[in-house]
Amino acid sequence: MTNLQILSITLKDYRQYKGEQTIDLRKRGERHINVIEGQNGAGKSNILNSITFCFYGTEEHLKEEKEGGLETFPLVNRDRLEDLNDGGKATGYVEIELGETEPEYVFKREFTTVKTDGGFNSVVGDLNLQRRVNRDWKPVDNPNTYLNEILPTRVHEYFLFDGERLHKFFEEGYPERVRTAILDVSHIELLNRALEHLDKMDTEIGRKASNFKGEAKRLKEELDETKRKHERKEKRIDELERDIAEAQSNIDRIDGKLRDSSDAAVREKQERRKYLNQRLDQLNDEISELKDETTEEMVDAGPIVYNLKALDFTHQQFAELAQAGQLPPKIQDWFVQELLESGECICGADLDSDEEKRRHLAELEQEMSLVMQENLEGKAEIPRVIDDGKDLVEDIISNRKKISEKQDELGEVDRELRDISNELKSYDLPEDVDVSSLESQRSEIEGRISEMRQEIGRVEHEIETLDERVNELDNKWREEAAKETKHRTMMRKLDFVEEAHEELTEIKSTILAQIRENTEENMNRYFNDLIWKNEDYTVELGDDYTVSVYGRHGDNKIGSLSAGEKQVLALSFMSALTKISGFNAPIVIDTPLGRISSKPKKRIAQNLPSYLVDTQITFLMTDEEYTDEVRAHLQNSVANEYLLDYSNEITEVKER
Incomplete structure (x- = not known):
């Protein structure tokens, strides 16, 4: 299943969209971009919501509001509900046609809203699917299975996303978000299931081994406890590495603020520190x-x-x-x-x-x-x-x-x-960034990083000692268990399970390393394509899932990126994920240029037509995003262009 596109979306009394309205989104030759323009509140974001609602039963843009208890509006159009008596109900649906050039799948989800004394209650129906077989349309009993082949739930947010929130992606805690995203698109579910199965088999064999008597039983119990200690130590290493990556991103953020100081001496010291840190790394490597x-x-x-x-x-x-x-x-x-x-x-x-x-x-x-x-x-x-x-x-x-x-x-x-560091701590510039406070924070974070690295060293040494003890106990236990003929078959099974687990773990590690490499390569290309500055950047994705953006002087700018630059970086990351995911599903982006100021929009608009040219892209834009200049740069790549006409809480989709 390749090159699928959303051929049309039909909304029947969904939110602001009264009556039945169909939006044709199919590509026209090489024109692969759709633009739906609407003012804030006109229902632009509800186009994205309608897609995730139809497919997954959730409204992506309203998810956080619902979790916070702020969802008060009914699913059915309010104008339809006005004439209902208490207990009365109205229904609607969202229907999406998918296919390469002609419809092959029609997904549909109905909903019902009941009017009550206190307001409205909405009930969401099940997902339905009609699939074309030759010239006939046939209902499918397992629609979610087919949807999972096209765009699984775990990866849909990398194809259908809110651009307004992208600038937050690379804020505090982002390495874990990057790691989760890469795992989501890595196609290693089968490997994970196989590893889980092997773990269960290992546990089951271990349970049988607990029936051993004498020395074999004692050795097995000590071996299991040593393995548990080993596992706890490895988890601690993972925690420390994530904490170090997060702390380092905070240092990068502080460095960015210090570089932006209006005081020339502060900027000079920050530049000197950047050089000294680079020299420090260089000297350590040379030594x-x-x-x-x-x-x-x-x-x-x-x-x-x-x-x-x-x-x-x-x-x-x-x-x-x-x-x-x-x-x-x-x-x-x-x-x-x-x-x-x-x-x-x-x-x-x-x-x-x-x-x-x-x-x-x-x-x-x-x-x-x-x-x-x-x-x-x-x-x-x-x-x-x-x-x-x-x-x-x-x-x-x-x-x-x-x-x-x-x-x-x-x-x-x-x-x-x-x-x-000591000099910057003594700075007092009341009208500028709080240099003293920032430097104190920086020193504190560096101290924590140093302590965590020392702890990693200690824990790694403990792991080495435990490795030796595990091997020693394992050999002794196997030798003792093999003395009895009745245990030999079980020991061969255990050998097989452990060897298989080791091989699959190595395969999984190799796959993830390759995905990180491909993500970095695509991310680097997309960021340089979309960023508006006349400067070449090098984007790197580390083994710890930290992202670095190096300028021409070799300084890491990740901590000093503006909201718009962070949005472009996140957009580049999302695009890189879609490229390597293996799912050639359409992309829908709500508010793609929301954090971008007027001047950079021109550069981005110039490059958008060549951005993911083999993929259908639908942009949901405000009039401030879809300016005349942006429209001029996109016009030769736009297949369909719509304007959302909003009046009296009702939106009508009109061709522009």
Whole structure:
């Protein structure tokens, strides 16, 4: 199922839409963009709500209001309800046609509103589906199964979303939202179910293993408890890493505010700190690289240094033998070869008739060849080995000197960073950003990050110790359990379950890593396509699901993005998810340019026609978004254009 589009939406007495109104949204050739324009309150957002209501029985734009108890308006159009007596009811529906070029699926959900003394009660009906089979339309008994193949509930918010809220996506706590979104579109439900099944099997086998007696039972109980400790430690690592990512995003936000200070000295110190932090990372990388290189050189140099006296002695012996004329040997292998070929020894013996003498000379030839080769190779090789050892020792000394120099510089950088922090804490600029307070917050957060990293180090060491203990106990337990024949089949099952779990976990990890890489690539492209500034950015998605936006000077701007820039970043992320999700469903965006000021809208409008060109996109815009300039840039890509005419609490959809 590919390239599906919403061919039409029919609203029957839904919210502001009185009567039956059909909105045709099908693409026209290469024109893949629909625009529905309406003022605030005219029912623009209820177009998005009608789609999620029909498919999933929930109104996306009103979800938060309903959860807060603010939902008071009935589903059925109020004008229809005015003439009803208490207890009277009226019905309506939302119907959506889906297909590639012609309708293939018609989803429909009805609703009923009852008038009561206290107001209105609305009842939502079940989802219905008619599917075209050849030329006939047939009802489907399991509509949600088909909908799940087209656009599952867990991913619909990445295709049908409220652009007005996008700027909040990358605010506090965003790494967890990014992680959840990537997991939602990763298509790993089957793997997760398989892993859950294997966990159940492991538990079941473990339950049977609890029936063991004696030493096997004791070992199994200790093994299970050690595994539980291991699991708790790993969960703690995950918690700390998420907390560090969140804390780092808060530091980025504070840095952005400090860079925006009107005080030149504050901005200068912030820029200096940015450089020093980059230099700090660079020095740490260089020191780590030098230490690794030095370790490798010490491994290579060790055997040479420890055997240097023996090598010098052997080299001296070779020199003395050569000086005495004993190297090369007096008897050359070629001379012996000539005797064998002539058939006569230097003593006059006939070698052809004396097999024993001929064999003796042949053995002498092989021996002289080997002695000559080994001595000549050794004579040439040993000086090179000694020289290599001396060079390695010199490199080790040089590297240790470089490490010491870089560690000194590291200390100087660290001291300067502390000085900058202390100076900023003392700033008092009442009409500017609260530099002192921000810097104090920053120092506190850095302190927490340092403490959390130290804790991660301790917990990782504890995990290593637990790993060793788990392996030790597991081997002992298996050995003890296998002593009884009746347990051997169960142990083979356990081996299979554990190996399968390990393989599936590795596959899952590989898939998620690839998805992160693809998301980063698409996100980087979309952000640079849509952002209005004449500057190239590099968007990176980290293993911890943090997002970095680097400018041309290498500074991370994620903490200083404006609301409009955050909206573009979130829009780019959503688009990247739709691209890699595998679901070629249509996209509907309510208020796509709501946080974008007038000047940047031009750049975005210029790039929107080439944005997800293979996907049907419907924009729900206000008149402030859909300006004449924006309309001019989009006109060659717009398939359908509508205006919502709102009057007396009733909206009529009109072609523009």
